[in-house]
Amino acid sequence: METLIEQVNKKLDEYIEIEYPKTIFEAMKYTLSLKGKRLRPVMCLETTRILGGSIEQALPAACALEMLHVQSLIHDDLPCMDNDDFRRGKPSNHKVFGEAAAVLAGDALITYAIQTIIEKSKGLSSDQLVKIIYEYSKAAGAYGLIGGQIVDIESEKKHFEREEKETLSYIHIHKTAVLFRLAVKLGCIVTDAPEEKELEFDEFALKFGLAFQIYDDIMDEISSFEELGKTTGKDKAAQKLTYTSLYGIEDAKNKCIELIKNGHGIIDKYGSEVFEEILGIVEHRLEARISC
Amino acid sequence: METLIEQVNKKLDEYIEIEYPKTIFEAMKYTLSLKGKRLRPVMCLETTRILGGSIEQALPAACALEMLHVQSLIHDDLPCMDNDDFRRGKPSNHKVFGEAAAVLAGDALITYAIQTIIEKSKGLSSDQLVKIIYEYSKAAGAYGLIGGQIVDIESEKKHFEREEKETLSYIHIHKTAVLFRLAVKLGCIVTDAPEEKELEFDEFALKFGLAFQIYDDIMDEISSFEELGKTTGKDKAAQKLTYTSLYGIEDAKNKCIELIKNGHGIIDKYGSEVFEEILGIVEHRLEARISC
Numbered sequence: 128m129e130t131l132i133e134q135v136n137k138k139l140d141e142y143i144e145i146e147y148p149k150t151i152f153e154a155m156k157y158t159l160s161l162k163g164k165r166l167r168p169v170m171c172l173e174t175t176r177i178l179g180g181s182i183e184q185a186l187p188a189a190c191a192l193e194m195l196h197v198q199s200l201i202h203d204d205l206p207c208m209d210n211d212d213f214r215r216g217k218p219s220n221h222k223v224f225g226e227a228a229a230v231l232a233g234d235a236l237i238t239y240a241i242q243t244i245i246e247k248s249k250g251l252s253s254d255q256l257v258k259i260i261y262e263y264s265k266a267a268g269a270y271g272l273i274g275g276q277i278v279d280i281e282s283e284k285k286h287f288e289r290e291e292k293e294t295l296s297y298i299h300i301h302k303t304a305v306l307f308r309l310a311v312k313l314g315c316i317v318t319d320a321p322e323e324k325e326l327e328f329d330e331f332a333l334k335f336g337l338a339f340q341i342y343d344d345i346m347d348e349i350s351s352f353e354e355l356g357k358t359t360g361k362d363k364a365a366q367k368l369t370y371t372s373l374y375g376i377e378d379a380k381n382k383c384i385e386l387i388k389n390g391h392g393i394i395d396k397y398g399s400e401v402f403e404e405i406l407g408i409v410e411h412r413l414e415a416r417i418s419c
Numbered sequence: 420m421e422t423l424i425e426q427v428n429k430k431l432d433e434y435i436e437i438e439y440p441k442t443i444f445e446a447m448k449y450t451l452s453l454k455g456k457r458l459r460p461v462m463c464l465e466t467t468r469i470l471g472g473s474i475e476q477a478l479p480a481a482c483a484l485e486m487l488h489v490q491s492l493i494h495d496d497l498p499c500m501d502n503d504d505f506r507r508g509k510p511s512n513h514k515v516f517g518e519a520a521a522v523l524a525g526d527a528l529i530t531y532a533i534q535t536i537i538e539k540s541k542g543l544s545s546d547q548l549v550k551i552i553y554e555y556s557k558a559a560g561a562y563g564l565i566g567g568q569i570v571d572i573e574s575e576k577k578h579f580e581r582e583e584k585e586t587l588s589y590i591h592i593h594k595t596a597v598l599f600r601l602a603v604k605l606g607c608i609v610t611d612a613p614e615e616k617e618l619e620f621d622e623f624a625l626k627f628g629l630a631f632q633i634y635d636d637i638m639d640e641i642s643s644f645e646e647l648g649k650t651t652g653k654d655k656a657a658q659k660l661t662y663t664s665l666y667g668i669e670d671a672k673n674k675c676i677e678l679i680k681n682g683h684g685i686i687d688k689y690g691s692e693v694f695e696e697i698l699g700i701v702e703h704r705l706e707a708r709i710s711c
Contacts, residue, residue: 147580148589151561151569202526207518226499227572230522234494235565237529238556245553253545260552261537264530269443273527277443280519288441297440 128169128404134182135168138190142243154224154232155239159197161215166339166405167192167310173401174314174328181317187247188259188313191240195267196306198236199276201229208280209361216356237267251317258316266309275302282368295368303343304336331393335406338386342409344369345379349416383413420461420696426474427460430482434535446516446524447531451489453507458631458697459484459602465693466606466620473609479539480551480605483532487559488598490528491568493521500572501653508648529559543609550608558601567593574660587660595635596628623685627698630678634701636661637671641708675705 139159145152168189175185204211204219205226212222221229241260248256265271279298281287287294311328314320320328346355347362348371362369370379387410394402431451437444460481467477496503496511497518504514513521533552540548557563571590573579579586603620606612612620638647639654640663654661662671679702686694 146561148561148566148570148573149580150573151565155561198526202522205519205522207522227497228569230494230497230499231565231569231572234490234526234529234559235561237526238560241533241552242556242560245549245556253549257537257545257548257552260533260549264534264537267526268530268534269438269447269527273443273523274440277520277523278440280523281440281442288439 128401131169131172131182131401132165134172134186135165135189135193136162138186139193142187142190142247143239150224150228151231151235154220154228155236157223158201158214158220158232159194159236161217163215164408165193166408167196167306169401170307170310170332170405171314173399174311175317177397177399178314178318178320178324180314181250184248184250185314185317187244188263188317189310190247191244191263192306192310192313194236194240194243195263195272198233198240199272201233201236203276205229208276209365211358211361213352213357255316255319259313262309262312262316266305271301271305271309275300275305278302279367283365285366291368291373295370295373298368299337299340299370300333303340304333307332307336307339327393331390331402334386334389334393335409338383338390338409341370341379341383341386342413344371345376345383345413346416348376380413383409420693423461423464423474423693424457426464426478427457427481427485428454430478430539431485434479434482434539435531442516442520443523443527446512446520447528449515450493450506450512450524451486451528453509455507456700457485458700459488459598461693462599462602462624462697463606465691466603467609469689469691470606470610470612470616472606473542476540476542477606477609479536480555480609481602482539483536483555484598484602484605486528486532486535487555487564490525490532491564493525493528495568497521500568501657503650503653505644505649547608547611551605554601554604554608558597563593563597563601567591567595567597570594571659575657577658583660583665587662587665590660591629591632591662592625595632596625599624599628599631619685623682623694626678626681626685627701630675630682630701633662633671633675633678634705636663637668637675637705638708640668672705675701 143152143156171189171192172182172185176182200214201220203209204214205221211219213219220232224232241263244259245256275298278294279302282294282298308329311332312325315325315328344362347359350359352359387406390406435444435448463481463484464474464477468474492506493512495501496506497513503511505511512524516524533555536551537548567590570586571594574586574590600621603624604617607617607620636654639651642651644651679698682698
């Protein structure tokens with residue numbers, strides 16, 4: 128996994144050069160360069176590898192996933208959204224560059240990701256590129272990430288169009304699972320994988336995505352700033368609809384472990400150390416924090 | 420021109436349906452449905468027509484241009500940007516839906532435009548789609564619109580990386596001309612136009628775009644809210660770098676008229692009533708307001 132993370136970090140740094148006007152490129156690079164686990168690009172690359180494809184070919188699409196993810200973090204941290212001053216232990220984008228630049232840096236990353244896919248992908252056909260960009264666009268927008276975000280925000284105001292359990296499920300699928308599903312999907316497109324493989328990897332990404340968000344809900348409630356590198360306890364303060372607020376910590380923990388087990392069940396046959404490690408991140412941290 | 424505007428309005432309405440979650444689709448549709456002159460889509464369609472292409476084929480790309488333009492208006496009006504409460508005579512997006520929803524509606528429009536191009540375009544090859552999306556992405560991002568926006572904002576703070584005249588020129592090319600250039604470019608891609616046609620239409624769009632922004636700078640200084648449907652006199656109040664602040668009203672007027680004449684010179688041979696009308700919008704309004 129470390130090797131894949133390094134490859135992603137190297138390419139992300141390479142793909143965005145500081146040009147004129149400096150502020151915008153610096154703002155884009157700033158949050159992008161805060162080191163994270165790069166779960167989404169790594170999942171894309173590992174799917175590609177398992178399906179017999181070339182990591183090199185998948186790298187632009189993998190990096191685009193991280194750009195999109197980082198865009199959502201930058202806008203999410205804005206005062207009018209979650210109003211978070213810290214991200215990955217550092218001042219968030221708008222604290223460093225100001226709100227206007229943070230809005231614009233986020234905007235710019237959305238299409239820079241697509242520009243990167245088109246400019247840097249080698250050996251993919253135009254048909255494949257169109258498929259990749261189509262999936263990217265749907266996942267990034269009102270039918271994906273943004274849909275999840277708006278329902279998440281409206282849940283604070285107790286403005287529900289659907290009943291609470293259904294709403295929570297919508298939020299988790301669209302705000303979080305969507306980019307993990309996109310990650311494996313892009314790996315499948317790069318390798319021209321057959322439909323049954325796509326469905327299998329999608330199922331895995333969905334389970335992991337849901338587990339990851341429930342884990343996130345739990346951690347927001349029980350962790351400290353030092354552990355997470357961002358302000359915690361915010362969901363409760365904002366009266367957000369979360370898995371823990373709706374079902375309690377104990378049920379959340381059990382559901383999370385069940386989903387991770389499902390994930391192992393789907394993926395074990397490939398003997399992928401990387402996917403083991405990714406599942407393990409949630410699994411072990413959860414066990415370390417909450418005694419089973 | 421009216422026929423083309425109607426076609427664009429009809430398709431824009433058709434392309435975005437109100438689905439769950441309602442707020443985001445309503446916010447996207449709200450600013451998009453405020454009737455404007457639809458200059459960018461109309462320029463794309465008229466370029467296509469002149470070059471012998473099908474309007475029907477170009478409509479999705481034309482509508483994508485308007486979505487991108489409207490996205491930039493929504494984010495531009497935010498309190499952290501130009502802080503404008505009105506747009507096209509109506510309350511701006513964040514006044515109706517709140518800031519968070521306005522940020523997200525803008526974000527969503529960026530990729531919805533691309534989704535629309537891919538879903539709705541009929542009879543275009545994947546090669547053409549990739550070209551269209553590539554030009555769209557560059558124009559929308561840090562090398563285009565966003566680059567222009569950030570330099571525009573920094574000009575208020577008198578933070579200049581380059582000298583003032585060069586900075587103003589950068590702002591006008593990137594903030595305004597970029598989408599007119601994109602409009603004719605997409606028409607050229609749809610019709611597989613030869614390079615010399617592309618260059619010719621690009622030259623026309625650049626001249627018109629620059630004239631349009633100078634005209635906008637002049638109108639902000641001398642017009643009333645009732646005339647423009649948005650707050651005026653804001654550039655001066657914010658100490659923005661504009662053509663009028665740098666060269667004065669008289670020079671601005673002369674430059675604008677010169678650029679419009681250049682535009683006529685390039686495009687007259689096609690006998691296009693639509694382009695005549697577009698050039699006329701700036702020409703006649705300017706003459707009506709400032710005695711020559």
